[in-house]
Amino acid sequence: MMRSENMKKVKNWKKILLSVFIVCVLIVGGVFGYAFYKLNKINTVEISKTDDMLGINSNALSESENAKGITNIAFFGIDRMDANQKTSRSDSIMILSIDSKNKKIKMSSIMRDTYVKIKGHGQTKITHAYAYGGAQLAINTINENFNLDIRDYITLDFFSFEKIIDTIGDVSINIKQDEISPMNDKIVEISKIEKKSVSKIIKPGLQTLNGLQAVAYSRVRFTEGGDSRRIERQKTVMSLIMTKIQSLGVAKFPAVVSELLPYTETSLSSMDIMKIGTKVLTSNTTTLEQDRFPVDGYSVGKTIDKVWYLVADMKTTIAQLHNFIYKDIKSVPKTIQ
Known part of the structure; x- marks a missing residue:
């Protein structure tokens, strides 16, 4: 583990x-x-x-x-x-x-x-x-x-990382049920550090995430699937960022x-x-x-x-x-x- x-x-x-x-x-x-x-x-x-x-x-x-x-x-x-x-x-x-x-x-x-x-x-x-x-x-x-x-x-x-995402625009990600609680924990942690109010995730499904929420999503550690699941989350966020940057013209x-x-x-x-x-x-x-x-x-x-x-x-x-x-x-x- x-x-x-x-x-x-x-x-x-x-x-x-x-x-x-x-x-x-x-x-x-x-x-x-x-x-x-x-x-x-x-x-x-x-x-x-x-x-x-x-x-x-x-x-x-x-x-x-x-x-x-x-x-x-x-x-x-x-x-x-x-x-x-x-x-x-x-x-x-x-x-x-x-x-x-x-x-x-x-x-x-x-x-x-x-x-x-x-x-x-x-x-x-x-x-x-x-x-x-x-x-x-x-x-x-x-x-x-x-x-x-x-x-x-x-x-x-x-x-x-957060500021870059906010600069290029929000990203849409399909959040799974077991990711909600640990993701919200990270949102609270980062929100306190940044002294800002950010909405928590309340249900699974396709979500539009801002920079802070996307950082929280990519930092989630403990869910079923362990390392491979964590890597997939990170790849999802980064691929969306790449797509946005490449589509700017x-x-x-x-x-x-x-x-x-x-x-x-x-x-x-x-x-x-x-x-x-x-x-x-x-x-x-x-x-x-x-x-x-x-x-x-x-x-x-x-x-x-x-x-x-x-x-x-x-x-x-x-x-x-x-x-x-x-x-x-x-x-x-x-x-x-």
């Missing part, structure tokens, strides 16, 4: 993060001067780009040299509900790989409870890296433990971008985003693929010093992650007898 509970959080941010990125990318196809002006609204945070500070070793550089045309960026969804909160764990940890060779955008999710070494903090959950040292240490931790070459990141929090992108970008934090400069956007557009990269690591069957839940961790077969996990990113090969989960 504990492992299932902790696995549930992994995909909270996947498509909303990608949606924001795609908005940035697609606007590049419009008016470049205006796009550049709007991109300057992003909260840009400088981080050290030295290999040592980023945890990039020679093996990672050798791997990336063998994979020309692939750009890796870290995406973090942090569990901060208050925009003024300074430190937070990364509720979701993902690697966005722009693969222009195979014309794909790949999302690799790393389980937040994975037992790894964090520089200066010993062995603990990978989710703590962001709280200990922000994006800089979080990137270092991913690179050192998974032998990668990530140099940039984008971060969103629950506060931003090029003419409306500048206005939408001006609203969405202030909710992001990134080490990417406006010029970086323009270059990446051009790369995606010119290579006609349209396919989205996703995978989760460690792959099922290659990790076990262990209690160490009274704390539950997900302990992975790291050698195999690194190979599987690299196969997905660099060789376009997805691993098959191992069946446990």
Whole structure:
């Protein structure tokens, strides 16, 4: 149960993060001067780009040299509900790989409870890296433990997630009976934090949800079906968001971008985003693929010093992650007898 509970959080941010990125990318196809002006609204945070500070070793550089045309960026969804909160764990940890060779955008999710070494903090959950040292240490931790070459990141929090949904418009979702009570609990929790009044869900069926309600829906943890049901809820919300963004049309992108970008934090400069956007557009990269690591069957839940961790077969996990990113090969989960 504990492992299932902790696995549930992994995909909270996947498509909303990608949606924001795609908005940035697609606007590049419009008016470049205006796009550049709007991109300057992003909260840009400088981080050290030295290999040592980023945890990039020679093996990672050798791997990336063998994979020309692939750009890796870290995406973090942090569990901060208050925009003024300074430190937070990364509720979701993902690697966005722009693969222009195979014309794909790949999302690799790393389980937040994975037992790894964090520089200066010993062995603990990978989710703590962001709280200990922000994006800089979080990137270092991913690179050192998974032998990668990530140099940039984008971060969103629950506060931003809610505002993005409200910006693009409400979403319609079919709520099931067993989701009502836990969803209302989340609505109350978030409403108190945001100091606003939001209607609870009173019956099952098709509902039109605002940003706060949609966040509550995607955060529901305990229903029949466990992790797979939670993931389906998240995929439902994110797919609706993607559809809305893609249906806006090029003419409306500048206005939408001006609203969405202030909710992001990134080490990417406006010029970086323009270059990446051009790369995606010119290579006609349209396919989205996703995978989760460690792959099922290659990790076990262990209690160490009274704390539950997900302990992975790291050698195999690194190979599987690299196969997905660099060789376009997805691993098959191992069946446990």
